[in-house]
Amino acid sequence: MSKSKPVLTSSLGRKLIMSLTGLFLCTFLIVHLIGNLQLFKDDAGYAFNNYAYFMTHFTPIKVVSYLLYLSIIIHAVYALILTTKNKAARPIGYDQYDGKANSAWNSRNMGILGTVLLIFIVTHMQNFWYQYKFGTTPYVEYRTEVSTGNQEVLKLDDVPSDYNGYVIYPEPGGIEVVKSKDLYRQVEETFKNPLLVGLYVLGMAALSFHLIHGFQSAFQTIGFNHRRYNGIIRTIGVWVFGIIIPILFASMPLYFYFIK
Amino acid sequence: MSAHMNLTLKVWRQKNSNDKGQFVTIQAKDIADDMSFLEMLDVVNEDLTRKGEDPIYFDHDCREGICGMCSLVINGRPHGPKYGITTCQLHMRSFHDGQTIVIEPWRASAFPVLKDLAVDRTSFDRIQQAGGYVNINTGGPQDANNILIPKRVADEAFESATCIGCGACVAACKNASAMLFVSAKISQFALLPQGQTERYERAQAMVDQMDAEGFGNCTNTGACEAECPKGIKLTNIARMNREYFTAKFFRQEDVHQH
Ligand code: SF4
Numbered sequence: 001m002s003k004s005k006p007v008l009t010s011s012l013g014r015k016l017i018m019s020l021t022g023l024f025l026c027t028f029l030i031v032h033l034i035g036n037l038q039l040f041k042d043d044a045g046y047a048f049n050n051y052a053y054f055m056t057h058f059t060p061i062k063v064v065s066y067l068l069y070l071s072i073i074i075h076a077v078y079a080l081i082l083t084t085k086n087k088a089a090r091p092i093g094y095d096q097y098d099g100k101a102n103s104a105w106n107s108r109n110m111g112i113l114g115t116v117l118l119i120f121i122v123t124h125m126q127n128f129w130y131q132y133k134f135g136t137t138p139y140v141e142y143r144t145e146v147s148t149g150n151q152e153v154l155k156l157d158d159v160p161s162d163y164n165g166y167v168i169y170p171e172p173g174g175i176e177v178v179k180s181k182d183l184y185r186q187v188e189e190t191f192k193n194p195l196l197v198g199l200y201v202l203g204m205a206a207l208s209f210h211l212i213h214g215f216q217s218a219f220q221t222i223g224f225n226h227r228r229y230n231g232i233i234r235t236i237g238v239w240v241f242g243i244i245i246p247i248l249f250a251s252m253p254l255y256f257y258f259i260k
Numbered sequence: 261m262s263a264h265m266n267l268t269l270k271v272w273r274q275k276n277s278n279d280k281g282q283f284v285t286i287q288a289k290d291i292a293d294d295m296s297f298l299e300m301l302d303v304v305n306e307d308l309t310r311k312g313e314d315p316i317y318f319d320h321d322c323r324e325g326i327c328g329m330c331s332l333v334i335n336g337r338p339h340g341p342k343y344g345i346t347t348c349q350l351h352m353r354s355f356h357d358g359q360t361i362v363i364e365p366w367r368a369s370a371f372p373v374l375k376d377l378a379v380d381r382t383s384f385d386r387i388q389q390a391g392g393y394v395n396i397n398t399g400g401p402q403d404a405n406n407i408l409i410p411k412r413v414a415d416e417a418f419e420s421a422t423c424i425g426c427g428a429c430v431a432a433c434k435n436a437s438a439m440l441f442v443s444a445k446i447s448q449f450a451l452l453p454q455g456q457t458e459r460y461e462r463a464q465a466m467v468d469q470m471d472a473e474g475f476g477n478c479t480n481t482g483a484c485e486a487e488c489p490k491g492i493k494l495t496n497i498a499r500m501n502r503e504y505f506t507a508k509f510f511r512q513e514d515v516h517q518h
């Protein structure tokens with residue numbers, strides 16, 4: 001038997017990278033979803049803007065978010081490498097290929113679904129991440145009467161003079177003043193565009209089909225295939241990652257477009 | 261009484277591995293429905309020979325589903341429209357009078373076409389030679405009961421060992437991946453005591469050879485399992501992955517030769 005070759009350039013090593021980055025991105029979806037659910041609060045974005053500031057300025061989360069961007073890139077790059085190799089493994093295709101007789105449509109089209117997702121992610125990052133950090137996200141001032149909870153919301157288009165990221169201070173008369181970037185309004189404005197709403201819903205449909213196959217496929221690649229746990233892995237893959245999470249995400253643009 | 265039918269065959273014809281090849285339409289007349297698919301091709305070939313034409317070249321040997329030689333993609337499905345059988349076990353009653361049947365060879369760069377429908381599957385042999393064996397030091401036989409193997413494990417190893425090396429898994433896979441075959445061959449030894457000494461070296465050596473032959477990368481579509489005439493299960497692939505990653509990450513001392 002021959003001398004061993006490096007693991008990360010082998011077929012199984014590359015698959016392992018796909019699997020691990022994919023699962024990491026799955027866990028991120030849960031965190032992202034829970035945070036974004038605050039968009040449904042009827043508080044003019046008070047909680048959501050607070051959360052957005054925390055997520056972009058708390059160091060451990062910043063570290064994880066850069067890991068996340070890296071994972072997206074690695075997942076996409078390795079998908080490209082593997083797809084290229086797979087195409088080379090069958091240079092001449094079939095005249096007839098009855099794929100539906102032996103496999104699910106989404107399992108055979110992970111690359112197309114992934115490409116839709118990548119387009120979605122880039123658009124999504126430009127819409128919010130880029131605008132929030134470097135773009136034209138407006139500002140907001142919340143003036144809350146602490147004793148009654150009555151809140152006055154001032155939408156600001158220019159940087160408040162005392163703004164340095166996020167300010168919170170008491171004012172005489174029992175008023176709590178919060179000034180922050182208004183990502184919530186950015187969301188409202190963005191989802192007035194029906195094309196973007198359509199793209200977001202399409203993106204989430206792609207996410208659904210991608211994860212219905214991808215989640216359980218990741219476990220198979222790691223080598224985790226066990227009679228006792230396969231059922232639960234499949235159920236989580238289909239219901240949590242394939243149905244509940246994409247539907248909740250997709251409901252956000254729809255909510256702002258149709259209801260807000 | 262068997263019914264007879266006339267069929268239109270669209271067959272891949274290719275003179276040799278350098279030829280480009282093309283589909284040729286051939287009429288198959290008066291085919292009895294209790295013939296096997298290969299017998300149907302025999303009839304067509306007799307006809308072609310009588311006309312002085314070159315008969316269709318296809319692989320076959322046992323014609324009873326055990327040797328793994330027959331290898332045709334029929335109407336887009338390796339081994340034809342039925343599940344769990346080889347091409348030689350397929351009967352013409354699965355088709356109907358007047359039907360057009362498209363017959364193609366296995367398609368994979370690691371299975372180059374030799375002629376017409378026959379492909380070169382020695383890449384599978386080389387994978388086997390890389391590690392699909394056990395070294396047995398001969399000597400006095402010991403009592404068989406000294407090595408206890410649970411029935412369930414023995415059955416599992418046996419099921420993996422039923423792989424006939426036909427290559428339908430590669431043909432069915434959209435990535436032309438050989439992982440079902442390789443995993444079956446790794447599993448049949450990984451499960452049994454006799455396979456333990458070379459266990460981790462075997463896993464890495466066979467995977468390395470599989471990659472070197474240019475087979476694709478599994479994306480877990482499950483097409484191989486569905487089309488495998490022997491019902492080799494995807495659990496074998498998960499086991500191969502475990503064997504390989506264990507070898508790579510935890511058992512390097514069992515892997516390196518020097
Ligand atoms: S795993 Fe099944 S399809 Fe693949 S070579 Fe073995 S018997 Fe044929």
Ligand code: FES
Pocket residue numbers: 319320321322323324325326327328329330346347348349
């Ligand atoms: S000819 Fe032997 S399996 Fe078909």
